Amino acid sequence: MTDTMIGVIGGSGLYEIDGLEGASWIEVESPWGDPSDSILTGRLDGVPMAFLPRHGRGHVHSPSTVPYCANIDALKRIGVTDVISVSACGSFREDMAPGDFVIVDQFIDRTFAREKSFFGTGLVAHVSLAHPTCERLSAACEASARDAGITVHRGGTYLCMEGPQFSSVAESKLYRDVWNCDVIGMTNMPEAKLAREAELCYASVAMITDYDSWHPEHGAVDINEIIRTLSGNADKGRELVQRLPALLGKDRAPCPHGCDRALEFAIMTAPEKRDVDLVARLDAVAGRVL
Numbered sequence: 105m106t107d108t109m110i111g112v113i114g115g116s117g118l119y120e121i122d123g124l125e126g127a128s129w130i131e132v133e134s135p136w137g138d139p140s141d142s143i144l145t146g147r148l149d150g151v152p153m154a155f156l157p158r159h160g161r162g163h164v165h166s167p168s169t170v171p172y173c174a175n176i177d178a179l180k181r182i183g184v185t186d187v188i189s190v191s192a193c194g195s196f197r198e199d200m201a202p203g204d205f206v207i208v209d210q211f212i213d214r215t216f217a218r219e220k221s222f223f224g225t226g227l228v229a230h231v232s233l234a235h236p237t238c239e240r241l242s243a244a245c246e247a248s249a250r251d252a253g254i255t256v257h258r259g260g261t262y263l264c265m266e267g268p269q270f271s272s273v274a275e276s277k278l279y280r281d282v283w284n285c286d287v288i289g290m291t292n293m294p295e296a297k298l299a300r301e302a303e304l305c306y307a308s309v310a311m312i313t314d315y316d317s318w319h320p321e322h323g324a325v326d327i328n329e330i331i332r333t334l335s336g337n338a339d340k341g342r343e344l345v346q347r348l349p350a351l352l353g354k355d356r357a358p359c360p361h362g363c364d365r366a367l368e369f370a371i372m373t374a375p376e377k378r379d380v381d382l383v384a385r386l387d388a389v390a391g392r393v394l
């Protein structure tokens with residue numbers, strides 16, 4: 105058993121959470137640059153929790169410029185074991201309506217302008233991403249959502265686009281009709297990939313704000329409509345987060361799906377060929393296996 109520490113990454117509309125005992129915003133230095141913002145730390149039901157607003161308070165970072173590596177490194181560095189990503193998204197399905205939550209379990213990564221790995225020349229590693237989210241953590245998120253009275257769908261494929269513009273109708277129909285995606289957003293990649301490389305359990309709670317642009321009766325994505333739905337969604341997201349510590353508990357058994365051991369056999373580079381500077385930067389992310 106180890107100690108649980110829950111890390112919540114709040115998306116658009118969710119820039120802080122309340123109810124943390126001993127709450128304080130701390131600045132965390134990372135060799136991967138500055139995280140999106142300071143990190144709000146404290147305890148909920150006796151369980152340590154950290155909250156990081158993905159876009160920064162005041163919504164400073166665009167989906168392409170969110171410092172994903174620094175964010176995941178900083179959370180790992182302060183002891184986070186389980187990351188809950190909370191995000192706004194559009195829906196490709198009539199039965200997944202604005203206001204509903206989806207516990208995402210698969211991704212299609214269409215981003216192209218972001219740093220996607222902690223590893224590279226001088227230290228090569230290949231982790232599995234067949235199942236990019238953690239089943240145990242996802243189950244806890246689903247239970248918390250149901251308990252909070254939220255309409256929640258378990259499982260769904262999230263198309264991650266580069267943005268910041270929303271999709272054209274042709275793109276939206278491709279993602280929906282050909283690729284069978286369920287929801288669309290701009291931020292869960294490379295976040296989920298980096299969490300896996302950092303051996304963190306990762307669950308994605310996608311809060312639907314709109315029907316993207318495929319829907320014949322809803323037309324173009326309208327940012328005003330999104331913003332109206334966002335604040336109600338953010339309140340529900342906070343309710344979900346409040347219930348998580350009681351479900352996850354203080355003591356943490358090893359992840360039954362191996363998220364916390366993802367690097368066990370992943371590193372390819374021979375010890376004598378490793379880049380010492382990169383190895384040093386990976387102290388928090390991969391120190392366990394280096």
Ligand SMILES: CSC[C@H]1O[C@H](OP(=O)(O)O)[C@H](O)[C@@H]1O
Pocket residue numbers: 114115116117158159166167190191192193267289290291292330
């Ligand atoms: C406000 S609509 C577009 C914006 O919302 C989502 O952000 P996040 O995933 O951080 O909640 C989407 O990915 C875009 O960044």
Ligand SMILES: Nc1ncnc2[nH]cnc12
Pocket residue numbers: 192193194195265270271288289290313314315316317325330
């Ligand atoms: N339709 C949409 N496309 C991409 N990101 C979104 N975030 C919220 N709605 C979205």
